[in-house]
Each structure stands twice: as structure tokens, then as C-alpha cells.
Amino acid sequence: MATAIGAPAADLEAGRRKSEPCAACHGREGNATIPGTPSLAGQPAFFTHWQLIKYRDGRRKDAQMSPFAQSLTDADMADLAAYYEAQRPRPRPNAATADPAKVAAGRQLADLHHCTSCHRPGLTGQQQAARLAGQDHDYLLRLLRGFKARTASDLDGTMTMAAQPLREEDIESLVHFMATLGAEP
Amino acid sequence: MRPILPIALAVTLALALVAPATAQAPPTWKQGQPAEMADSTLAPIAQPPAPKAPGEIPVDKIKVPRGFKVSLWAHGINNARVMTWGDKGTLFVSSRVAGNVYAVVDKGGQREVKTIAKGLNLPNGVAFKDGTLYVAEVSRITKMVGIEDKLDDPPAMEVVYDILPRDLPHGWKYLAFGPDGKLYFNIGAPCNICVPPDTHANISRVNPDGTGFEYVAHGVRNSVGFDWHPASKALYFTTHGRDWLGDDLPSDRFDVVSKKGQHFGFPFCHQGDVLDPEFGKGRSCREFVRPLIKTGPHVAGNGVEFYTGSMFPAEYKNRAFLAQRGSWNRTKKSGFRVMMVTLQRGGAPKYEVFAEGWLQGEEIWGRPVYTRQMKDGSLLISDDYAGAIYRVSYQP
Numbered sequence: 001m002a003t004a005i006g007a008p009a010a011d012l013e014a015g016r017r018k019s020e021p022c023a024a025c026h027g028r029e030g031n032a033t034i035p036g037t038p039s040l041a042g043q044p045a046f047f048t049h050w051q052l053i054k055y056r057d058g059r060r061k062d063a064q065m066s067p068f069a070q071s072l073t074d075a076d077m078a079d080l081a082a083y084y085e086a087q088r089p090r091p092r093p094n095a096a097t098a099d100p101a102k103v104a105a106g107r108q109l110a111d112l113h114h115c116t117s118c119h120r121p122g123l124t125g126q127q128q129a130a131r132l133a134g135q136d137h138d139y140l141l142r143l144l145r146g147f148k149a150r151t152a153s154d155l156d157g158t159m160t161m162a163a164q165p166l167r168e169e170d171i172e173s174l175v176h177f178m179a180t181l182g183a184e185p
Numbered sequence: 186m187r188p189i190l191p192i193a194l195a196v197t198l199a200l201a202l203v204a205p206a207t208a209q210a211p212p213t214w215k216q217g218q219p220a221e222m223a224d225s226t227l228a229p230i231a232q233p234p235a236p237k238a239p240g241e242i243p244v245d246k247i248k249v250p251r252g253f254k255v256s257l258w259a260h261g262i263n264n265a266r267v268m269t270w271g272d273k274g275t276l277f278v279s280s281r282v283a284g285n286v287y288a289v290v291d292k293g294g295q296r297e298v299k300t301i302a303k304g305l306n307l308p309n310g311v312a313f314k315d316g317t318l319y320v321a322e323v324s325r326i327t328k329m330v331g332i333e334d335k336l337d338d339p340p341a342m343e344v345v346y347d348i349l350p351r352d353l354p355h356g357w358k359y360l361a362f363g364p365d366g367k368l369y370f371n372i373g374a375p376c377n378i379c380v381p382p383d384t385h386a387n388i389s390r391v392n393p394d395g396t397g398f399e400y401v402a403h404g405v406r407n408s409v410g411f412d413w414h415p416a417s418k419a420l421y422f423t424t425h426g427r428d429w430l431g432d433d434l435p436s437d438r439f440d441v442v443s444k445k446g447q448h449f450g451f452p453f454c455h456q457g458d459v460l461d462p463e464f465g466k467g468r469s470c471r472e473f474v475r476p477l478i479k480t481g482p483h484v485a486g487n488g489v490e491f492y493t494g495s496m497f498p499a500e501y502k503n504r505a506f507l508a509q510r511g512s513w514n515r516t517k518k519s520g521f522r523v524m525m526v527t528l529q530r531g532g533a534p535k536y537e538v539f540a541e542g543w544l545q546g547e548e549i550w551g552r553p554v555y556t557r558q559m560k561d562g563s564l565l566i567s568d569d570y571a572g573a574i575y576r577v578s579y580q581p
Binding site for chain 2: 046049050054058074078113114117154156162165
């Protein structure tokens with residue numbers, strides 16, 4: 001990946017301050033606990049920033065996030081994205097409910113469907129590609145079903161295309177795998 | 186042996202049963218990657234989510250020929266791509282993944298940027314005629330009538346033509362009015378390398394009222410930049426070549442259409458003289474039009490513009506500026522510059538650097554993507570990576 005010279009200097013402390021209203025849903029330091037709400041800790045800054053831009057311009061829609069994003073400036077977004085990238089992700093408590101057979105099937109499917117090409121080995125994310133390891137089960141399920149249905153917001157179509165061959169059982173297996181990834185002690 | 190074999194057999198059978206149903210092509214950028222390159226770390230350069238602040242844009246690093254000067258003309262334009270002038274002096278600027286169309290208004294030496302459309306589907310193409318702005322997204326062309334008088338309250342986007350393919354890979358379009366008054370645009374190959382459907386890998390045109398669709402050139406992998414020669418009125422275009430054939434193959438190309446319906450080789454023959462290792466079997470490069478210039482491997486030639494102004498020295502008249510956004514599928518980066526082409530009667534065209542410096546060593550700080558001449562003859566260059574527009578002027 002290219003290194004940028006003179007990328008905008010985001011302000012981590014400002015990001016921490018600006019993240020206070022987000023904590024109600026996304027948790028302390030971006031580690032959410034509400035099922036269906038994604039954790040932001042450890043997400044690549046490009047990813048978080050792009051999602052906020054998409055909420056603001058209406059390409060991505062959510063009852064809570066859409067109005068919230070309207071009030072954000074570009075600098076707010078850069079600060080928030082940098083702050084969350086710098087936080088340590090704590091795995092969600094998905095492991096307890098995960099089906100080991102689905103986790104194993106999901107691991108194979110992740111290879112077959114080239115998930116690591118963009119999301120990196122270990123599905124830790126990079127640049128505009130989200131961190132998936134240890135993310136909330138319900139959230140991942142909703143997103144992946146959305147990509148399959150062509151209703152989830154996509155930056156350039158890559159995810160919508162990737163999701164087309166997935167059957168519902170594939171989606172469930174992939175999500176069981178992703179949600180528990182990195183959760184082993 | 187006895188217990189192992191059945192298990193191995195069962196696994197093989199299970200895979201054989203499962204694999205066809207679930208295996209799929211990798212993401213488009215990785216498609217066509219040969220097995221021996223599977224460990225390559227090359228991947229497209231991510232588009233930054235926000236434009237750079239003026240202080241973070243090192244304009245002084247851009248090198249131009251003696252007598253020319255570069256300044257930062259506008260900034261804060263996320264993912265700035267194609268530029269087109271309105272009748273009343275508004276510069277309309279497109280974007281790709283940012284999904285926006287902007288209007289840049291000159292206010293006493295200060296440029297004001299307004300977002301006039303947002304949330305669009307890779308709206309790379311913008312063209313202006315008779316008071317109307319035309320916008321090309323992936324599968325449709327729309328128009329905004331009388332936009333220049335309503336920049337703060339933009340009119341609705343009326344559909345001109347909306348039955349174009351919906352494929353997102355190479356689905357974004359360049360859009361321009363030809364000398365015949367028709368709207369020209371590309372329909373790219375929906376892949377890195379494949380035999381595309383007959384409807385793809387071409388340059389097409391349609392009347393501004395949406396009638397009379399027809400193909401102009403075939404076998405064009407993805408052309409996101411073209412212009413017509415000021416004298417001959419012939420259509421010249423750049424094309425991005427396929428990826429994963431190595432650092433030095435194939436070259437991108439600069440071509441001229443001499444007859445409607447010509448085939449430029451994709452996916453069978455690349456750069457006019459290299460058969461595709463897979464799709465070139467049984468074909469010959471002699472079947473296809475050869476490039477006017479091999480512009481270099483992976484340089485990603487976008488903008489094409491013939492110079493018609495009078496600010497630059499006389500020899501610049503009718504030269505073509507080619508903006509090259511730069512490589513990702515090459516271990517040593519190439520492109521990230523603006524080239525110029527001097528066509529020679531009866532001889533090979535001259536092809537030389539006009540502006541460079543966005544690439545420093547192997548690090549980039551910007552990506553020149555399109556040019557647009559100003560009324561005074563100076564040249565604007567858009568940079569989608571920095572979200573900025575530069576102005577190149579000349580003073581002897």
C-alpha cells in the first residue's frame with residue numbers, strides 16, 4: 001500500500017473528546033456491547049472516515065447514524081476515525097453462542113471467497129476495508145445480507161459483487177467465523 | 186492406510202461437491218492474477234476519504250518546463266476528477282467514489298466549492314452544453330438544466346439515458362460532447378481480463394435527447410479519457426491495459442479512431458503486439474488496430490486534451506496533454522505525471538513529460554487525473570488523491 005506524504009494530521013485527543021456522544025451506543029473506546037451495534041475500536045481510519053462520509057451524503061442510511069453524521073465536519077470525521085483506529089479492539093462476546101461447525105465452514109468459505117484479499121489475513125482490515133475479526137455477530141449478519149440483497153452501501157461495488165454467490169447458510173457460517181476470530185485466548 | 190484413504194477420499198469428494206457451488210472469482214482488481222503472483226502485495230492505492238488541506242499539498246514539487254509555473258488553484262474538493270466549464274464561468278468537477286458533483290466558482294481570486302449533487306453512483310462523467318450539465322454515473326446519464334443560475338438550489342437530475350450496464354468494475358464513465366453534438370462515453374470491461382459481453386469494452390455515443398445509441402469503437406478495455414483533434418476532428422483516447430502480466434507488460438495506450446466500429450484488441454491482443462496468454466490463443470494481433478503510442482505499463486492514462494489556447498508557446502498548439510494517474514500493479518511505480526503528445530505528419534508522435542513530481546521515490550502525495558484548459562490558455566490539472574486542482578501558466 002502506498003504511504004501518503006503529508007496526510008492530514010488528525011487530532012487523537014480531539015477525537016476522544018468528540019467520541020463521547022458515540023459511546024452511548026458504540027461503547028467505551030469504541031468497544032460496543034449492544035448486539036447489532038458495531039465496535040469501532042481498531043477499525044482502519046480510512047474505513048471509519050468513509051462510512052461517516054457516506055452517512056452524511058445519504059448513501060448509507062441508519063436511523064441513529066444519519067442525523068448524527070449531518071453535524072460532522074471533515075475534521076470531526078478525521079479526528080474520530082483516527083481515535084477509533086488507535087483503540088484496542090476487544091472481541092465481542094460472540095464466542096459463547098457460536099456454532100463450531102459453522103465457524104469451521106466459515107473459515108473455509110472465507111478462503112474460497114477471497115475475503116483476506118482486501119480484509120487482510122486474520123480479517124483485521126486495512127485502508128477502506130473494515131476490520132471483521134471479533135465484530136458483532138448481528139451487525140455482520142445484517143451487513144452481509146444487505147450486500148447480498150444489493151441494499152447495503154458499497155464504496156465501489158466490491159462487496160456487493162463478493163456477496164452475490166453466497167447462500168444464506170454461507171452468510172451465517174462466515175459470520176460465525178468472523179465474529180469469533182481473534183476471540184480465542 | 187485403510188482408515189486414511191476413505192477420509193482423504195471423503196474430503197476430496199466433499200470439496201468437489203462444495204467447491205463449484207461456492208468458489209468464486211476474486212475481487213476484480215485481483216482477477217487474472219497468475220498463481221505464481223499469489224503472494225504479491227500489490228493492491229490498488231486506497232482513495233483517501235478526505236481532501237488534503239492546502240498546507241499539506243506540496244505544489245512546489247511539481248516540475249514543469251522552463252517558463253511554466255504551477256499554483257494551487259482550488260482545494261477541498263474530495264476525489265476531484267473530470268472538469269468541465271459552464272457557459273458563465275463555473276467549473277463543474279466530478280468525483281468517483283466520493284459520489285459528488287461540485288461547482289467551483291471564482292470569487293475575486295478565491296475559489297468557492299459547492300456540492301451540487303451527492304450520493305451518486307461513481308459519477309465520473311460531466312459534460313456541459315447550452316446551459317445544461319450532463320452527468321454520467323455507472324448505468325445512466327442525467328442532466329441538470331439551467332444549473333449555472335441555480336448552484337445553491339440545484340434543479341432535479343432528469344434522465345437522458347438510463348439503460349446502460351450496471352456492472353461496477355470499470356463502470357464509471359468519461360463523458361464528452363463530440364464535434365457532432367453527440368454524447369460520447371465508455372462502457373468498460375467488467376473485469377481485469379475476460380471475454381466481455383458484446384455490450385462492454387467499447388466507446389459509445391448517444392444523442393443528447395437519449396436517442397440513437399451506437400458503438401464507436403470496440404475492444405477498448407477501459408477508456409476514461411478522450412478528445413477530438415482541433416483540426417482533423419478525429420477521436421483520440423487513452424486506455425488502461427490489463428493487470429498481472431508483470432511490471433512491464435502490457436503498455437497502456439493512446440489511440441485514434443479512424444473509422445467507426447474498429448476493434449482495438451481487448452481481450453485478445455494487448456498494446457498492439459502482445460497476445461493475451463489465455464484469451465489470445467488462436468488470434469493474431471494483426472486483426473486489431475495498433476496503438477498510436479504505447480504510453481507505458483500500468484501508467485493509468487486518464488485525461489486527454491488537445492491544447493487550443495494561446496498562452497503557451499506556439500509549438501504547444503494542438504498538442505495533447507495526457508494525465509496519468511499512476512500505477513498500482515507494478516513493483517516500481519510509474520505514471521503520476523502529465524505527458525504531452527506532439528503529432529507529426531508522416532512520423533511517429535513525440536511523447537514527453539510535461540509535469541511530474543507527484544511521485545517522490547516510491548511515495549506519492551497526489552495523482553493527476555484530468556486536465557482542463559482555462560479561457561486564458563492556462564491549464565488546470567485535477568488531483569483526485571489530494572482533492573485539489575492546480576493551475577499551470579506560462580510567462581516567457
